[in-house]
Amino acid sequence: MIGSGIFIVSADIARQVGGAGWLIVVWVLTGVLTLSAALSYGELAGMFPKAGGQYVYLREAWGRRLSFLYGWSFFAVIQTGTIAAVGVAFGKFLGYLVPSLGAENILFSDGSFSVNAAQLVAIFIILLLTFINTRGVENGKWVGLVFTFSKIAAMAALIIAGFLLVRNGSWNLNWAGAWQGVRMTFEGGTIFRELLQGPTLVVALCVAAVGSIFSSDAWNSVTFIAGEMKRPERNIGLSLFIGTLVVTALYVTMNLMYLNVLSMGEIAQAPQDRVAIAAALKIFGGIGTSLIAVLVMISTFGCNNGLILSGARVYRTMAEDGVFLPAAKRLNAKGVPEPALWMQAAWAIVLCLSGSYGALLDYIVIVALLFYILTIAGLFRLRKTQPDAPRPYKAVGYPVVPVLYIAMATFICLVLLRYKPATTLPGLIIVALGFPVYWMLRYRETQKNARS
Numbered sequence: 249m250i251g252s253g254i255f256i257v258s259a260d261i262a263r264q265v266g267g268a269g270w271l272i273v274v275w276v277l278t279g280v281l282t283l284s285a286a287l288s289y290g291e292l293a294g295m296f297p298k299a300g301g302q303y304v305y306l307r308e309a310w311g312r313r314l315s316f317l318y319g320w321s322f323f324a325v326i327q328t329g330t331i332a333a334v335g336v337a338f339g340k341f342l343g344y345l346v347p348s349l350g351a352e353n354i355l356f357s358d359g360s361f362s363v364n365a366a367q368l369v370a371i372f373i374i375l376l377l378t379f380i381n382t383r384g385v386e387n388g389k390w391v392g393l394v395f396t397f398s399k400i401a402a403m404a405a406l407i408i409a410g411f412l413l414v415r416n417g418s419w420n421l422n423w424a425g426a427w428q429g430v431r432m433t434f435e436g437g438t439i440f441r442e443l444l445q446g447p448t449l450v451v452a453l454c455v456a457a458v459g460s461i462f463s464s465d466a467w468n469s470v471t472f473i474a475g476e477m478k479r480p481e482r483n484i485g486l487s488l489f490i491g492t493l494v495v496t497a498l499y500v501t502m503n504l505m506y507l508n509v510l511s512m513g514e515i516a517q518a519p520q521d522r523v524a525i526a527a528a529l530k531i532f533g534g535i536g537t538s539l540i541a542v543l544v545m546i547s548t549f550g551c552n553n554g555l556i557l558s559g560a561r562v563y564r565t566m567a568e569d570g571v572f573l574p575a576a577k578r579l580n581a582k583g584v585p586e587p588a589l590w591m592q593a594a595w596a597i598v599l600c601l602s603g604s605y606g607a608l609l610d611y612i613v614i615v616a617l618l619f620y621i622l623t624i625a626g627l628f629r630l631r632k633t634q635p636d637a638p639r640p641y642k643a644v645g646y647p648v649v650p651v652l653y654i655a656m657a658t659f660i661c662l663v664l665l666r667y668k669p670a671t672t673l674p675g676l677i678i679v680a681l682g683f684p685v686y687w688m689l690r691y692r693e694t695q696k697n698a699r700s
Contacts, residue, residue, distance in 0.1 A: 249495045250399055251330075251551030252337030253463025254502055255524035255544045262516040264456035265449075266430025266441065268422035268507050271515075274453060275503050277656075278460035279496030282467055284653035286492040287644045288624045290485030293471050294641040295630070297484065300565030301471030301558075302623055308634075309626025312569065313686060318619045319566040320682035325675050326619075327559040328592060329612040330466060331552055332599035335373050338548040339366025340520055344541045351520065363601060370600045373549065377556050378593040384582035392557070395550025402543040403498055406524070409531050410505035417530070418511040432516050439513065454663035458613045461660075463499065465616055466551070467492050469558040485641040560588035570693050571686065614664050614672040615679055617657045624650045 261274050292305040303322070307315035336351075343350015343366055351366040380391060429444030431452060444452050470487045506515055509527045518526040524544060528536035560576075564585040567577035576588040627643060627650055643650060664672045 249464060249466050249491065249551070250396075250403070250498070250547055251334045251463070251466070252341075252544065252548045253459060254403075254499050255341075255540075255547070256337060256521045257459025257463055258503055258506055258515055258523045259518045259521035260459050261456040262512050263432045264452050266432055266444070266512065267426050267428045268512055269426035270429055270449075270453065270456075271507070271512070272500065272503060274456050275460050275496075275500050277453075278457055278464050279492075279500065281461070281653060281656055282464045282492050283489075283496065284645075284649045284656075285620055285624060286467055286488040288627050288646075288650045288653065289468055289471065290488050290641045291627060291639055291643040291646075292623070292630075293484035293488065294482075294639055295634075295637050300562055302468055302619065303562050303565055305471075305623050305626055306619070307569070309629045310622065312571065314622065315569075316566070316571045316686045316689075317679060317682045318622075319562060319572065320685060321615050321619065321679045322559070322562055323572075323592070323595065324678045324682075325611055325615045327555060327562070328596040329599050330462075331374060331555050331559070331592070331596040332370065333462070333612065334548050334552045334555070335370030335596070335600055336366055338373055338545055338552070339364075339369035341522065341525075341541045341544040341548070342366070342369055344520075344522065344525060345538060367600050371597050373552060374556070374593050374596050374600070377549075377553050378589050380553070381557050381560070382580065382582070382584055382586045382589055384584055391553045392550060395546055395553065399543065399547040399550060400498070402546070403502060406528070406531075406540065406543070407498075407501050407505045410509050410527060413531050414509050417508045418514070419508045422507045422512055432513070434517060451663055451667055454660045455667055457660060458664065458668075460499070461613050461617070464492070464495065465612070466555060467495070469554055482640065556589065556592065559592050560585045563588040563591065571689050611671060611675040611678075614661055615675040617661050618676075618679070621654050621657050621661075624653055 258271065261271055265271060265274065289302075289305075293301075296304050296308060298304060303315050303319050306318050339349065340351050343352065347353065349365045349369055351364045353365040354362050355365060355368070356363040377391075429449040429452060431442040431444055433440045433442075467488065470491070471484055506523055506527055509530045510518075510523070514526060515523055524540045525537045528540035532539065563572050563576040566572035567574055567588070573587075573591065576585060576591060578585065578587050580586040628647065630637070665676075
């Protein structure tokens, strides 16, 4: 879960909503949304403790067509897009230490298409981590453990230092106008402020939540590797709840630290949106910014390792169902779906070259939310169609908590479609393209069965 977002996206949230109170509200609401989904997924994970996670839940609740659309979208947008975005973020922070490897170094440009050094760094990281994961689950697991503990310890140290070492910061200033909603834009060094009230404030909060939702995504990745876990019917539910709770607490506390160290204007205008580096500069001086850049690189490296490890298991499950390339179900000598890993890497590389960090976030969030809604709605359907199925864990707060998630997520999707169509509609178009692909695969399978 902890990748690049928490170190970057607060800048855009600050520009969208303006007030310190609303900045924290966006992160808290995202935490509530994520925890609501995790509590619901625990029941599904207990019912179907097998590799494939959300793909399997959708298949059992709604059938193969809808589960295929999820798997198609997962490959085309959700997982590979997240891998690409996190890889680009790694490159952005490496660029702070080595400017020639950053996003500012444009290597090729032809009209609206350009390639910068950070994108090439992202491609290298994707290839490296994919290779590591082809060597076996143990390698990927140890990389994940080392980098997870490193980034959590470093974040905790940064939070503590931000409160202890900055005594006369921006806390009082930020909270003096905490509940004044303002959209900030910048032109030629001048800040323009648009007052937000009522409906415009609600819209701004939903648009701002794109970044925080992306930062909290991948919470369900553990469900994809259920077939390789001990006691998945118990451990997946615990992992979902404890993981989302800890990360939500870290994210909210991290933003409180930002508000103690930086003014809202400084958060909104952080160079390249690198808020964590701007905060570290205030806390530690010049050396601190290098330390934070290294922290973010550790965080994004570990995050992408987990994404790459878990994603390939979904494509393998799809291939076993006959709705993905047959090669994806093959295992190498280490018991790893190596062809699926390289397919995922290839498309993630294409996405690295196709868009900026912000555009990738918009593509991902609308599609991810759509399938989270459908999966949690499947919880209600399965209670009716499979009432006697074993449920070692039942969703906490059912039916109120699942309904709360569906309502909140649907509202955010509608707002994004209305106010950010340029980057949200392409994601839904990719989903829709899955229909002809599914029919083609089904026709091929029917013809194959007829011949045999």
